[in-house]
Amino acid sequence: MANKKINVDLSDSFEKIPVKIFATPQLGSQFVAIEIANLIKEKQRKGEDCILGLATGSTPISLYAELVRMHQQEGLSFKNVITFNLDEYYPLQRKALQSYSSFMHRHLFNHIDIDPENIHIPNGELPKEDVKKHCLKYEQLIEAVGGIDLQILGIGNNGHIGFNEPGSSIFSKTRMVTLDNITRIANAYEFQNISQVPRMAVTMGISTILKAKKILLMAWGMKAPIVAKAAEGFVTEQVPASILQQHNDCTFVIDETASTELTRIKSPWLTGECEWTPQMIKRAVIQMALKTKKPILSLTSHDYNENGLGDLLAEKGEAYEINLQVYYMLRDSITGWPGGKPNAIIPAHPERSEPHPKRCVIFSPHPDDDIISMGGTFMRLHDQGHEVHVGYQTSGNIAVTDEFVTRFLDFAVGFEDLFGIDNQKTKQVLTEAANFLAGKKPNQLDTDEIRAIKGLIRRCEAKATCRYIGLKDENCHFLNLPFYETGAVEKKPMSEADVEITMAFLRKIKPHQIYCAGDLADPHGTHKVCLDVVFESMRRIKAAGDKWVKDCWVWLYKGAWQEWDIADIEMAIPMSPDQIVKKRFGIFIHQSQKDMVPFQGSDSREFWQRAEDRNLNTAKLYADLGLTKYAAMEAFVRWHY
Secondary structure: OOOOOOOOOOOOOOOOOOEEEEOOHHHHHHHHHHHHHHHHHHHHHHOOOEEEEEOOOOOOHHHHHHHHHHHHHHOOOOOOEEEEEOEEEEOOOOOOOOOHHHHHHHHOHHHOOOOHHHEEOOOOOOOHHHHHHHHHHHHHHHHHOOOOOEEEEOOOOOOOEOOEOOOOOOOOOOEEEEOOHHHHHHOHHHOOOHHHOOOEEEEOOHHHHHOOOEEEEEEOHHHHHHHHHHHHOOOEOOEHHHHHHHOOOEEEEEEOHHHOOOHHHHOHHHOOOOOOOHHHHHHHHHHHHHHHOOOHHHOOHHHHHHOOOHHHHHHHOOHHHHHHHHHHHHHHHEOOOOOOOOOOOOOOOOOOOOOOOOEEEEEEOOOOHHHHHHHHHHHHHHHOOOEEEEEEOOOOHHHOOHHHHHHHHHHHHHHHHHOOOOOHHHHHHHHHHHHHHHOOOOOOOOOHHHHHHHHHHHHHHHHHHHHHHOOOHHHEEEOOOHHHOOOOOOOOOOOHHHHHHHHHHHHHHOOOEEEEEOOOOOOOOHHHHHHHHHHHHHHHHHHOOOHHHHHOEEEEEOOOOOOOOOOOOOEEEEEOHHHHHHHHHHHHOOHHHOOOOOOOOOOOOOHHHHHHHHHHHHHHHHHHOOOOOOOEEEEEEEEOO
């Protein structure tokens, strides 16, 4: 969480492409923006045009925001800039909200002084028979201006660059392609559901990309596995980004989360000298145990030497003693008392025994993250007598399908009719909603009334879940943070209003414990903003001198998308088979999120399946390492502020 760039010597790294790692996507984006600005200014001094290749998707949004800031606050001019975008969906109207043409104008072009004639984006609305000619002309336009000076790229989870899917030829040029289903699912967050995601696209080819004089590829968050494969693996058309190893001026710009699978980060002892802190020892020994498929206490000196850990033995002594140290660290992270065990002095326990009971706040970014991500811990906290409050940070209203609106309005009309209540107004709302939804276009935003109804549906499900756990209604708090309320997948940045609402809530409860989503891999970024809001609120409250905050511990859980690395887990809460089933039924209460989940990312499983599989796997990993075999486990990491 440190707000600084990581400086690591690359001389002994396994990376075949230079990789720059920054603490946050914002810092990485600032670096890329400076590179672009310097190039533009250099070309301006020479009286030349600057030819930029641009990317779309969630990755470059913060880059474009920084470029806009540079233009508005520092006077950076784009009058000499000519741009070529990588790709566009096909078929899709340029004015459609999800089109990359709309994206680029919304995030960049509408806010800078670029000549509209200098903007080039593949056309996704041409007749199919004209696309081939259009692609040839696109290539000719790039060549006519002297080629691309700097190409910005993102990377897909399957390694695609642009829309060059696995198997794309290194000699491919701008063309129409069929999108891999993995890509369509990953991009479904931009649309109401997967069926609306176009099956084709027009994209620059790999050959076109490689002709750029300089390439910067950006990757944030959950891209760690594919970043490592592209930067350290073999060159193969099955991982298109790996072909960038053959470019003579390509750099990957990534954040800490996206760096975790690189050898110098995951296994730094293999790249040179390593400082053997307790946490580094824990990570190394766990990796070795999982690789050799041995319990930790069964590892031998031979295992250490065979797995590049001879230096650890030389510095720290016998394998037996190191094994015990790591085993005890893992053992001490397991507890059935997430709020601390009362009347017990356990020095290595993850949580304090006192005070008991504690006031606990669970922050839930969406109205179901509490039960999905930490339902077992939620139940234990309540059952063990703690005062538990849930702060639902957003309304979650865009993640409700249209069918639920008419279903619940039908119920409201029927309910009023059943008890002789005048339902003329309700019938009017139902009729207007039904008419709107019947004629709703794929890229059309819901009306304020329909969004309000969808928010109410999710609010009722959240309250029902809290009652299922045993909480009183007054312990359910709906913060409805303003950043979320755009009616579209794309959200606003964190605002002062978001922080003030959160600070007021925290000061009202004065918790001893806070749980919040530390999942930065949420595909549409809501979790990240919600986490930033909590962090900023806590920092300000601490700076203001509020006494209660000194005794408040913050625990981070992962959302539906991934789990903590076992070496990082500081508190693991076991679950019995009965608790697993109870948690599953709690998730089922969220009927609007069941069966067909809007914006589910690249994972087609339902949320309860993801959560259950993840909890079972965490328990299995502990057992594989030689610890007690539990049915399932939920995991947490502490944030220090």
